[in-house]
Amino acid sequence: MAVQKGKDLLLKIDKGGSFVTIGGLRTKRLAFNAETVDVTDSESSGRWRELLGGAGVQRAALSGQGLFKDGESDALVRAAFFASSLLTWQLILPDFGSITGLFQIAGLTYSGSFNGEMLFEIALESAGPLSFVAL
16 A cells, blocks of 8 residues: 555545535544453463453544535534434545444534634544445
């Protein structure tokens, strides 16, 4: 896999059966985490920690910062936040694949300077299993 452009990583939201890009995200981040379950006991070999495979909780956190594409995408995201909705989101990772699943907006921030554009920051937390489709 060759070096990839960060600008090609896209965040989309399901709007009535089709995915639409919510805006021009300048920074994006996806993190996967898995909780471990420690089953170490007094008979563990050499007192090394032992983990129970497949027992911990998995989660994904997705965040980004940028500009909304238009008023419609801003309204869609804002309504989802205030309703605490679980919506289907899709993250396109160029030359890798797409990750799709239910997410809840955990944080939504608006900012701007007097001589610049208005920006937003969004933080999403997974709310169920995710699917991966290779490109």
